[in-house]
Each structure stands twice: as C-alpha cells, then as structure tokens.
Amino acid sequence: MSVVGIVLAAGAGSRMGGPKANLDFRGTPLITRAVRTAFAGGCDRVCAVVGAEIERATAHAEAAGAFVVVNEAWAEGMGGSLRAGLDAVEAAEPEASAALVLLVDQPYITANAVAAVLSAGRGRDDGGVLAAAVYETGRGHPVLIGRAHWEALRPTLSGDIGARAYLQAHQDELILVPCDAVADPRDLDRPEDLAAPG
Numbered sequence: 001m002s003v004v005g006i007v008l009a010a011g012a013g014s015r016m017g018g019p020k021a022n023l024d025f026r027g028t029p030l031i032t033r034a035v036r037t038a039f040a041g042g043c044d045r046v047c048a049v050v051g052a053e054i055e056r057a058t059a060h061a062e063a064a065g066a067f068v069v070v071n072e073a074w075a076e077g078m079g080g081s082l083r084a085g086l087d088a089v090e091a092a093e094p095e096a097s098a099a100l101v102l103l104v105d106q107p108y109i110t111a112n113a114v115a116a117v118l119s120a121g122r123g124r125d126d127g128g129v130l131a132a133a134v135y136e137t138g139r140g141h142p143v144l145i146g147r148a149h150w151e152a153l154r155p156t157l158s159g160d161i162g163a164r165a166y167l168q169a170h171q172d173e174l175i176l177v178p179c180d181a182v183a184d185p186r187d188l189d190r191p192e193d194l195a196a197p198g
Contacts, residue, residue, distance in 0.1 A: 001097050001098060001118075001121060001122055001123070001129075002044050002093070002095050002096050002097050002098075003042070003043050003044055003096065003097070003098045003099065003100050003118060003121075003144070004043060004044060004045045004046065004047055004089045004092075004093050004096045004098075004099050004100070005035075005038030005039070005041075005043035005045070005046040005047065005066075005099070005100045005101075005102060005114075006046075006047050006049065006082065006085035006086070006089065006099050006100065006101050006102070007031065007034045007035055007038060007046060007047070007048045007049065007061070007066065007102050007103075007104055008049050008078055008081045008082060008085065008101065008102070008103050008104060008162075009021035009030070009031045009034065009048055009049060009050055009051075009057060009061070009104035010049050010050050010051030010052065010070075010071045010074035010081045010084075011051065011052060011074060011078075011081075012051075012052040012074075012075070013052070013105075015189050015190050016105075016188065016189065016190060016191060018053075019052040019053045019057065020104055020105045020188060021048075021050060021052070021053065021056075021057040021060070021061075021104050022053055022056045022057055022060065023188070023194075025107050025188070025194070026107075029060045030104050030105060030107060030188070031048060031050075031057055031060045031061050031064070031104050032060045032061070032063070032064045033107050034048075034102050034103075034104050034106075034107075034109075035048060035061055035064035035065060035066045036064055037102065037109060037110065037111050037114060038100065038102055038114060039064075039065060040111035040114070041100075041110075041111040041112070041113070041114020041115045041118065041142075042111075042114060042115050042118045043100055043114065043118075044096075045066075045067065045092075045093060045096075046064075046065065046066040046067075047066060047067055047068070047069060047085050047088050047089050047092070048061035048066040048067075048068050048069075049068075049069050049070075049071050049081045049082075049084050049085045049088075050068055050069075050070055050071070050074075051070065051071045051072070051074025051075075051081065052074060054070055058070075067088075067092060069084050069085060069087075069088035070084075071084040076158075076159065077158070077159040077160035077161075078103075078159075078160045078161070078162045079156075079157035079158045079159050079160065079161050079162055080157065080158070082101065082157050082162055082163060083154055083157045085099070085101075086099060086150050086153070086154065090147075090150065096147060097126075097127045097129075097146060097147050098121060098127065098129055098144055098145060098146045098147060099144075099145050099147075099150075100114065100117065100118065100142050100143070100144050100145075101141060101142060101143045101144075101145065101162075101163065102114070102141055102142055103141055103187065105187045105188045105189070106140075106141060106185060106186065106187045106188075107188065108183060108184035108185070108186055109133075109141060109142065109183045109184075109185065110182055110183045112182035112183065113133055113142060113179045113182050113183035114142050116133070116177050116179055116182060117131050117132065117133055117142045117143070117144050117177050117179075118144065119177075120144070120175045120177045121144050121146070121175070126146070126148065127146040127147035127148035127149075128146045128148045128149070128173075129144055129145075129146040129175070130144065130145060130146060130149060130167065130170055130173050130174045130175065131143070131144040131174065131175040131176075131177055132144070132167060132174060132175075132176060132177065133176075133177050133178075133179040133183065133185070134176040134177060134178055134179065135178075135179060135180050135183075135184075135185045136180055137185060139167070139176065140179075140185040141185065143163060143167070145163065149166070149170075152166070153166045
C-alpha cells in the first residue's frame with residue numbers, strides 16, 4: 001500500500017495569535033514536526049497544505065521533505081484544505097492507494113500512532129480502506145482514507161467539517177485503531193496550551 005501523508009496546516013491560528021504551522025514548539029516549527037511524524041510513521045511521501053504565511057510554512061515543509069500545495073481559500077476552513085490536499089496527491093502521486101491525514105496543531109500525535117493506523121490498512125491495495133485513530137475522547141487523527149473514497153468524499157468537504165461526516169456515514173467500513181497508549185490527541189488552540197505538560 002502506497003500512502004501519502006496530508007498535513008493540514010493552512011489556518012491563521014486566530015486564537016493562538018498567529019499561524020500554527022510556523023509556531024515554534026519545543027524548538028521545532030509545528031509543520032516541520034508534523035511532516036517528520038508522517039514520514040517516521042511510514043508515509044511514502046507527504047503533502048503539506050498551507051495558506052496563511054505561505055512563504056515561511058512552505059520553507060519549513062519543504063526542508064522537512066514534503067511537497068506543498070496552497071489552499072487559496074484557507075479561511076473557509078479545514079474542509080477546503082483537505083480537498084486541496086487530495087487534489088494535489090491525486091495529481092502528483094497516481095500510484096498512491098491511500099492518504100493519511102494529520103492536523104498541524106496536534107504535536108502529541110506520534111509516529112507510532114501513524115504506524116498503527118497504517119498497519120490497520122495493510123493489505124488493502126484496492127484503495128478501499130478507511131481507518132482512524134480512536135482515543136478515550138473519541139475518534140481522532142491520524143485518519144487513513146483509501147483512494148477509492150476520494151471522489152465521493154470531496155463534495156462533503158466544507159467549512160471545518162473535514163472528513164467527519166463521511167466517516168460517520170461509512171462507519172461500518174471504518175477500522176478504529178486504539179492509540180491512547182502511543183499518542184495524545186490534544187491540540188494547541190491558545191498560547192496557554194504551549195505550557196501544558198506532555
């Protein structure tokens with residue numbers, strides 16, 4: 001199974017005070033950390049979707065080995081960024097059988113969580129896999145979406161909904177991968193979140 005990671009990193013981070021992609025977290029920009037996590041977990045290539053502060057975010061992502069796509073409509077929310085990422089992966093990686101989605105503001109998602117979700121989809125080279133990490137707090141990221149789902153998924157992506165509604169509609173096919181032991185789904189929304197232990 002050939003998998004391309006998609007790091008959603010286009011937002012302005014209004015509650016944080018600036019774009020999270022470029023935020024320094026323990027010595028590393030968040031976008032760099034997310035790209036490295038995707039590669040370390042087993043993704044063959046990584047696409048970073050940027051929007052706010054394009055030049056800095058692009059430089060960080062490319063230095064970490066990702067290819068970059070710009071979501072010009074980033075202010076409309078995560079759904080458009082995921083759609084832009086899927087479009088870019090489809091064009092750049094015609095052999096990719098799945099995309100693994102990560103959010104840039106979840107630095108406690110580990111390579112082990114990525115590997116666990118990818119492992120759940122191994123053997124599904126037909127592009128039909130759907131898998132997601134699950135935590136005590138509910139379903140979260142990483143999310144693995146087989147290529148066979150991309151066309152039907154795109155029209156459902158709007159605002160900040162992302163793939164949530166599509167996954168809910170296909171829950172009978174969705175493989176849930178317990179990840180509490182290897183990752184933490186907390187996100188960074190406000191400056192005080194940076195000081196939280198973990």
